[in-house]
Amino acid sequence: MPIDKVKATPRLGWQSLRGHPTALIALAVFLLIVLLCLLGPLFASQSFADGDLSIGATPPSANHWFGTDTLGRDLWVRTLYGGRISIAVGFAASLVALGVGLLYGMIAGYAGGRLDAWMMRFVDVLYALPFIIIVILLTVILGRSLLLLFIAIGLVEWLTMARIVRGEVRRLKQQAFVEAARACGAKVPRIFLRHLLPNLLAPVIVYTTLTIPAVMLLESVLSFLGLGVQPPMSSWGSLIKEGAERLDVYPWMLLFPALFFATTLLTLNFLGDALRDILDPRGNDGA
Amino acid sequence: MRQLLLRRLAQAIPTIWVIATLTFVLLRLAPGGPFDEEVEVPDEIRAQMAAHYGLDQPLPLQYLRFLGNLLRGDLGPSFKYPGWNVHELIAQGIPVSLELGLLAMIVAFALGIPAGIIAALCHRRIGDSAVMLFALLGICLPSFVLAPLLLLVFSSWLGWFQPLGWSTAGDRVLPMLTLGLFYAAYIARLSRSGMLEVLQQDYIRTARAKGASEHRVILIHATRTALYPVVTFLGPAFAGVISGSFVIETIFFLPGLGTQFVNAALNRDYTMVMGTVLFYAALILAFNLLADLIQAWLQPKTRDANR
Amino acid sequence: MSVRFLLTALFALCLLTSGCSQRERPVDTAVRDGILLVGNGTEPATLDPHLAVGVTEHEILRALFEGLVTRDGRDLSVRPAVAQSWTISDDGKIYTFTLDPNARWSNGDPVTASDFLFSFERMLNPRLGSSYAKMLHPLAGAAAYNRGENTDFSRVGVRVIDPLTLELRLHKPLAYFLDLLAHGAWYPVHPPSVLAAGDRYDRLSRWTRPGKLVGNGPFQLSEWRLNALVEVTRNPHFREAEATRLNAIRFFPIASMDTEERAFRSGFLHLTHTIPPHRIDWYQNNRADAIHFDTYLGTYYYTLNVRQPPLNDPRVRRALAMSIDRQAIVDTILRAGQKPAFHFTPPMTAGYTSPYQQTFDPQGARKLLAEAGFANGTGFPEVEVLFNTSESHREIAVAIQQMWRRELGIRVRLHNEEWKVYLDSRRAGRFEILRAGWIGDYNDPSTFLELFTRASGNNPSGWSHDDYEKWLAAARASRDPDERKLLFGKAETLLLQEAPVIPLYFYVRSTLIDERVRGRHPNVLDFHPWQAIYFATEGSDEP
DSSP states (O other): OOGGGSOSSOOOSHHHHTTOHHHHHHHHHHHHHHHHHHHHHHHOSSOSSOOOTTTOSOOOOSSSTTOBOTTOOBHHHHHHHHHHHHHHHHHHHHHHHHHHHHHHHHHHHHHOHHHHHHHHHHHHHHHHSOHHHHHHHHHHHHOSOHHHHHHHHHHHHHHHHHHHHHHHHHHHHTSHHHHHHHHTTOOHHHIIIIIIHHHHHHHHHHHHHHHHHHHHHHHHHHHHTTOSOOTTOOOHHHHHHHHHHTTTTOTHHHHHHHHHHHHHHHHHHHHHHHHHHHHOTTOOOOO | OHHHHHHHHHHHHHHHHHHHHHHHHHHHHSSSOTTOOSSOOOHHHHHHHHHHTTTTSOHHHHHHHHHHHHHTTOOOBOSSSTTOBHHHHHHHHHHHHHHHHHHHHHHHHHHHHHHHHHHHHTTTSHHHHHHHHHHHHHHHSOHHHHHHHHIIIIIIISOOSOSSOSSSTHHHHHHHHHHHHHHHHHHHHHHHHHHHHHHTSHHHHHHHHTTOOHHHIIIIIIHHHHTHHHHHHHHHHHHHHHTOOHHHHHHHTOOOHHHHHHHHHHHTOHHHHHHHHHHHHHHHHHHHHHHHHHHHHHSHHHHHHTO | OOHHHHHHHHHHHHHHHHHHTTSOOHHHHHHHHTEEEEEOSSOOSOOOTTTOOSHHHHHHHHHHOOOSEEEOTTTOOEEESSEEEEEEOTTSOEEEEEEOTTOBOTTSOBOOHHHHHHHHHHHHOTTTOOTTGGGGTTBTTHHHHHTTSOOOGGGSSEEEEETTEEEEEBSSOOTTHHHHHTSGGGOOOOHHHHHHTSOTTOTTOOTTSTTTOOOOSSEEEEEEETTTEEEEEEOTTSTTGGGOOOSEEEEEOOOOHHHHHHHHHTTSOSBOSOOOGGGHHHHHHHOTTTEEEEEEEEEEEEEEOTTSTTTTSHHHHHHHHHTOOHHHIIIIIIOSOOEEOSSSSOTTBTTBOOSOOOOOOHHHHHHHHHHTTOGGGTTOOOEEEEEESOHHHHHHHHHHHHHHHHHHOOOEEEEEEOHHHHHHHHHHTOOSEEEEEEEOSSSSTHHHHGGGSTTOSOOTTOOOOHHHHHHHHHHHHOOOHHHHHHHHHHHHHHHHHHOSEEEEEEEEEEEEBOTTEESOOOOTTOOOOGGGOEEOOTTSOOO
């Protein structure tokens, strides 16, 4: 296999997105959601925390576009505020998982042998430790910051990422172009960056787009254990959880946060796919 | 292959020991103890209960005693459920969790892999988008949303299935779907991307060019490599489903392991947490080993490199 | 596979299964067989009456065991049980019980006075480490024995006079001792079967397993599948076996209230443990006869840590109490007929109602806060409300946070903790404002007011007062009901004025009950003797 087929520096810009109309639409929708979450609350007349206790849960109306929750709080505002938290948590924690998992998996997979064995047993150990107890300990030792939330979530989510990356690296390592690069005397960082990384992107991007929703939902579980977002602040995870419990009585409490959540993930998926195509080391002629 | 197996088994023992030791330490550091109750227990009675379970002894001694018991296969009595041993509590949850887990995985495979392959074959056409949209739905709908939704439609409205229990074959359907669809979505996404990757590789192109019928190419050459990341993901996933799902068990009222795992930690039932963690650790080690073995089989070259 | 084929297949499946769903619902079969299906919250931790602590366990134990006395399900008055009669000495310290010669264990053995001696000794023995042993401390010498300061049980006030006569001696007269005796902590256990299973003080003992457990209640244990079911069947040896109407009771530990409600709606349960608040409207509109709200002897409250500023100032505490609109909380969040609480002891607890009430008076609250130096909330430090994770605790806390911000202009932070962490924080006093609840163990104001004495161990607020101690000590000793009410009234007035506690609402037990269930009467202790329950069947229905 000719080495020069591996594109060294994929170009990423508007140029390359042009061939992907769905990706462009997805990007636009995603940016719209982000902007709404960032700026929307500034123009809202209602606050996310104060509601009219006397009206309770009401269906969507002119006053409350998304209806109100059981405490009479405006769901439109709560959904937008929730988006800030969820998008921030989703991205930050996924990036932690991505960074740690990628590096760890590449080292383990590339080194192989004893180092690989020890590194993977360490991953097994982390898998097995009781997550609830660790989270509870974290809340006590480090207090109640949002930063802690990223750490706790990143901590669990990188494990599978590391295993996937390692598996792929082990497979790629024996392929001709890597062996050739090694034979030519290429340094390890160079092999990582130029030869392995581009070929790892497909599973890594897909798994990252899978991690983001998982992380957003995990956040609502963690707030049960007292970590992270505290009431009256909202997040998509907690809104969806509250809505799911009242599914057949106040369906709008689930519908709107879930709609935002699903739309965001959908756009991220299309973006991820486009990214994968653009970065594909073997060019891009579709299958 | 046999060497790999033996080496991994030898590694398992120190790994389990590290997990047990870390869990022991973490548990004792966690705030709240097994004897904290809503109504405050007087200090002298708290001391009596601690003495009953040997918690009044110095920690190193407790640790050594715990290791000694573990070597003899004795996980000790549960603190929360007097009259029950940890291994009895775990054993009673295994049948349900094992059955549910396997059924869910069958659903996940049966739906996920074909969906992923089909999507990859119609890359950037309507079939692809449809499958991926469906897969995305599976990922967006966590079990705490999917389960009530399925119950609303199939139990409350249509009346096809009972809303809870585990006695008839029909009782399996909704829990199995709730758990399975989530994994199906993951598998579909991962296998699609794996497949896309492979379809663009030279040896497939070569095979195609040589005129081998497309179906054979796809099935034999491509699927093997495409499933690589799927298999890695499945190691922990299998360990996960077999150790039960708290949410699904709670919603469908199933006597599985997931409830035990979560409640043990929430109750600070020290011995029970240790039992569940070790059980899960054994599963993780076993299934990750299995995943590695399958990968070695999928990629004959890895076998040699593994020494 | 075409879409048409799929639709046809679905339709066929639909027909097939709808045919099946015509079969009898479990509740209907069970009514015919005389079996009551009960949703019981969580898995019972144990069926050993000396180790049980929770409501779940006691619901089942009430079917399996019976103490010296019991209560009437209608008015909660003390009724004879194993003891058919008793006498009380003039100084109020010695109770002599005559046991019913017909009282039998479920294996046919007679229940004797020495069985009670064995049981009380086991309960109090420090080796067992029973967390409810404190219930027996009114017996002379019991506390010392329980603490291990005295190892000779003959010095504890329990004496067997003959097989059917038992004498209990108290170290001080106690007005509500008989009420106390009806509690599950005083249930006897069957000595031979406990001893046969091994060491009587071993918490791991298997004597409570089906086939081994020997009880003296109206039912006996027939099946126990963990996290699935506890089944009890009629005990033919029970002293009033002919009065027991049910053949069996099945207890299902359904932890999720939504699942439990679905189970009830689909005909899997006759009786639920609770009902999700958002489902109340539906039942009131569609099955109003099935939904029951019974007042319950319990208070939901916030307790304030009085050790540190600004909550060390009673004016601040009163201002906080006066600016909470309890009626709004009850009406919109809880919605199950709970009563707003402006005093601590639930109204008409054994005939007593607090003479003083906290009020909802935002105007007055602002004035008090200004007096304390925080006019319009300026300079008031941010305080934190701590609660254990739960949907309704969260909603209440959010509502109160809003009220305080609106009425007083103060900022409040909310923090939820997982249950055991919350308990740990409570014990260590690591909180400013704490969510709490208290359920009365017996029908007497002291079960509530004793909470704020120095000896209680359940008062994390750090508040105490010499007068309060004095009045409650006097009430404990007094046997004159009017004098006791007067003393309780003085104490509670002081408590509410000092406000280390902000009562929010009085509990209500909301349950769904199949319309055919009879013989279950609402009462404030949620005490329902199982042997009184029966089904109204067609034709034999009673009004």
